[in-house]
Amino acid sequence: MRAAFLFILLIFFGLVAYAAWHLWRITPGGWGAKSLVAGLFLLWMVAAFSSMLLRSRLPYPAVVALYEVGQPWLIFFAYLLIVFVLADVAVLCRILPKTILNGNLAAMLSIIGVVAMVMVAGGFHYKHKYREELSIATEKPLEQQCIKVVLASDLHIGYSNRKAELARWVDMINAEHPDLVLFGGDIVDIAAKPLFDGNYAQEFRRLEAPAYAVMGNHEYIAGAEDSERFLADAGITLLKDSVAHFKGIDIIGRDDRSNPSRPALWEYASSLNGFTILLDHQPSHLEEALDAGIDFQFSGHTHRGQAWPISWITDAIFEKSWGPYQKGSTQYYISSGLGIWGPKIRIGTRSEYLVLQIFRADAVVAGD
Numbered sequence: 001m002r003a004a005f006l007f008i009l010l011i012f013f014g015l016v017a018y019a020a021w022h023l024w025r026i027t028p029g030g031w032g033a034k035s036l037v038a039g040l041f042l043l044w045m046v047a048a049f050s051s052m053l054l055r056s057r058l059p060y061p062a063v064v065a066l067y068e069v070g071q072p073w074l075i076f077f078a079y080l081l082i083v084f085v086l087a088d089v090a091v092l093c094r095i096l097p098k099t100i101l102n103g104n105l106a107a108m109l110s111i112i113g114v115v116a117m118v119m120v121a122g123g124f125h126y127k128h129k130y131r132e133e134l135s136i137a138t139e140k141p142l143e144q145q146c147i148k149v150v151l152a153s154d155l156h157i158g159y160s161n162r163k164a165e166l167a168r169w170v171d172m173i174n175a176e177h178p179d180l181v182l183f184g185g186d187i188v189d190i191a192a193k194p195l196f197d198g199n200y201a202q203e204f205r206r207l208e209a210p211a212y213a214v215m216g217n218h219e220y221i222a223g224a225e226d227s228e229r230f231l232a233d234a235g236i237t238l239l240k241d242s243v244a245h246f247k248g249i250d251i252i253g254r255d256d257r258s259n260p261s262r263p264a265l266w267e268y269a270s271s272l273n274g275f276t277i278l279l280d281h282q283p284s285h286l287e288e289a290l291d292a293g294i295d296f297q298f299s300g301h302t303h304r305g306q307a308w309p310i311s312w313i314t315d316a317i318f319e320k321s322w323g324p325y326q327k328g329s330t331q332y333y334i335s336s337g338l339g340i341w342g343p344k345i346r347i348g349t350r351s352e353y354l355v356l357q358i359f360r361a362d363a364v365v366a367g368d
Contacts, residue, residue: 015081016045022084026111028103037108048073052190055159060194067159071343072119075307079115082309122307122345129172130352134324134333136296139361140275143247146360150176150209152353153184153281153300154337156218158194161339166203169338169353176355178209180246183236184300184335185216185256185281192226196233204234211236212244212251216281216301218341220258239279243268249358250274252294256281266292275358283334286319290330297332298354304336308348322349 024038047070055063090096100107150173157166173181188195195201204211213236219227231238239253241263250272255262269276269292276295283299304322305311314321318334325332338353340346 016042016077019077019081019084022101023080023108026101026104026108028105028108044070044073045077046070051159055191056193060159060197063159063194064162071160072345073343075119075122075343075345075347076115078307078310079118080111083111083115118347119345122347126340126344126346126351128351129169129338130350131355132333132352133355133357134331135357135359136331137359137361138275138295140273140295141248142275142358142360144179144360147180147247147249147358148176148178149180149182149249149277149356149358150178150353151182151184151298151333151335151356152338153298153335154186154216154303154339154341155183156186156189156337156339156341157200158189158191158222160189160342160344163198163200163203165339166200167206170203170206173353174206174208178355180249180251181207181209181211182251182277182279182298183211183213184279184298185214186218186300186337187213187216187236188219188222188227188230189341190218190221192222192230195230196226201230201234204236207235210246212239212253212279213237214239214253214279214281215256215258217256217258220256241268243272245274248274250276252276252278254278254280257284265289265294269294283318283320283332286325286327286332289332290327294330296356297330298335298356299332300335300337302334302336303340304349306340306342306346306349311348 020038020041023041024034027034027037047066051063051066051070087096087101091098091100155161155169213231215224215227215238228238237244239251240255242253244251252269254265265288278289278294278297280297280299282301286297289297302314302318302321305314320332320334322334322336325334333354335354336349336352338351340351
């Protein structure tokens with residue numbers, strides 16, 4: 001495991017060196033100008049990783065500043081790397097001249113300018129939250145004709161998505177006037193401390209409907225005990241391999257796969273008689289919900305890669321990495337997340353929440 005990590009680290013820093021060398025090479029002028037541009041690129045990288053590695057040692061405002069300044073480097077680096085690789089391939093194929101990346105001010109400004117514009121557009125795109133709606137008719141006995149559920153995953157609140165943003169999301173959820181609110185994990189980002197210090201729970205307590213949640217992998221990264229304590233303080237009922245009942249709906253909450261000893265789904269789901277909603281943070285082994293007779297599964301975790309072309313990777317890894325899906329009689333929705341991890345930039349993906357309306361089948365027929 002350690003050897004694999006070191007190998008990945010070696011590849012990463014090799015790619016960073018490749019990008020920095022290309023920046024040094026494309027910058028016109030002498031060693032001073034070249035070293036300045038490449039050095040700023042590497043300094044920006046240090047800020048990005050300092051925001052994560054030093055968060056427990058620095059005051060909250062300093063960590064927030066490092067996040068705001070440093071995290072966009074991850075996107076800048078990824079897109080810069082793509083451009084330089086494509087340019088090198090084009091040079092090898094004699095599509096572009098060899099001098100295109102050598103001391104070329106116009107090429108340097110064009111590349112950095114285009115990448116910067118894409119990042120700015122991605123930042124504005126992230127701020128817009130998409131409302132996805134899904135309706136399901138069921139013959140199972142609900143206590144009212146229609147139950148409206150708002151579901152969201154991957155809020156990642158803390159140093160990046162802060163309290164004012166959470167307040168906006170709570171207002172958005174309340175504006176739907178839901179009967180029920182469900183969170184599919186990763187409410188906490190990488191530490192619970194800023195949530196306690198900033199009294200983030202105060203915003204969740206403004207929710208106007210009962211709220212339930214499951215653990216995600218980031219709740220374990222932040223510390224399972226602290227995460228559970230925060231959710232309790234926020235008035236959110238945590239379901240860990242347990243079931244809650246709400247007006248004819250059986251809400252099943254699975255513990256995250258970070259817990260290797262979690263029981264099999266069928267052990268506590270097969271005996272339920274209501275309309276079953278399964279909250280399972282990571283959308284792995286979707287056939288388990290089908291085998292357990294689940295009506296609807298909601299998952300998150302993938303973010304659909306957050307930025308293209310990483311979305312291609314998540315699409316390849318998961319059976320379904322985003323959107324509605326169906327296997328047999330079981331319906332699924334894999335959310336790309338309401339919040340985001342790291343840089344607040346979405347490129348080719350979106351931030352969203354789901355409004356699920358569950359109708360009694362007899363009410364649908366009567367309405368027709």
